[in-house]
């Protein structure tokens with residue numbers, strides 16, 4: 001592989017991987033999951049999953065990508081060949097690349113919605129902003145054409161960035177987008193903490209109610225950890241191939257995980273105080289928390305519309321830098337597999353994803369009554385990817401690196417300090433593998 005596809009300096013890989021990790025999962029999903037699952041007890045389980053499972057699995061993914069220097073599928077193939085293990089391990093890459101396209105199809109629908117909210121300014125002098133907000137959200141979800149418009153726009157931007165290439169497209173855009181994202185999240189948290197009800201937020205976040213921890217809550221905390229860190233589907237593995245040779249895997253992965261977790265917690269600090277400041281609003285609103293509840297909260301606050309715009313720009317940026325990483329594994333694979341130009345591959349993939357996304361859009365309206373096992377099309381995709389494909393991908397990565405590959409080979413190539421390596425292998429081999437397996441079994445029963 002030529003060096004033209006390796007990012008220069010240490011920061012681009014960190015920004016790209018953090019860009020992949022920080023997304024709707026942190027700013028939209030995390031706060032509402034904390035809100036509906038009992039607050040800080042959920043956060044504690046989530047943090048344990050991040051450290052015990054997320055950290056070792058992410059380091060393993062970066063390792064495979066960096067070693068193979070190809071798309072996840074071909075990196076796995078190369079690894080298998082050189083260590084004399086079964087070539088079937090490449091299917092792990094195929095499963096991941098597919099999961100990426102499936103996730104992107106509905107991810108882009110929600111990202112498009114957030115995009116549209118940048119331009120959704122409430123008229124002044126509303127008598128009942130709550131009713132207005134609910135009606136607005138309801139109308140939006142019942143208008144397939146409007147949703148298709150925003151879904152298409154978001155996807156076109158995603159495809160353009162990936163189509164331009166690894167260095168000039170993905171590398172350059174994360175260098176511009178991520179600093180804006182970090183600035184906005186800090187700005188919003190300061191605004192929210194100073195204008196909203198910080199006390200109520202802190203007592204909500206720091207007084208854990210462990211009775212709310214049912215097995216289902218633990219499962220969703222683990223699923224959320226996978227989704228939020230972008231692990232289990234090869235996005236981080238694909239980026240690992242573009243990491244500079246000298247960059248240290250251990251430190252880098254720690255930085256990415258820290259950034260991802262900080263943004264999720266900051267998102268909580270940006271959202272909860274302003275929701276708590278309005279006694280009519282509740283943090284247990286579920287998925288509608290940022291689309292229905294939050295705009296009402298902003299409405300009653302000083303400079304609320306400005307900060308509402310900043311908030312939705314923030315989400316759109318976060319979603320964009322994740323969306324490109326969902327498309328990259330499949331694109332990189334196709335690029336190696338065929339003579340077709342990257343731009344054309346991306347256009348083709350984009351069309352497939354766009355088409356599939358329409359199914360998710362219809363789940364809000366004309367297909368809302370079509371259910372399979374009690375789930376509509378969107379819920380089915382969400383379940384298939386988050387509860388099955390990502391944990392399965394993560395489990396196999398952990399088995400591959402922890403159990404199957406020769407220990408000497410991993411030690412020599414991953415270049416961790418001796419003690420860190422021991423801890424890494426211990427966690428991967430027993431804790432990560434064991435807990436994903438158990439939770440996975442439970443989720444299937």
Ligand code: PHE
Nearest residue numbers: 021023024025026227228230
């Ligand atoms: N991590 C992203 C988020 O938090 C979503 C994602 C999942 C991106 C898997 C890439 C791969 O929103």
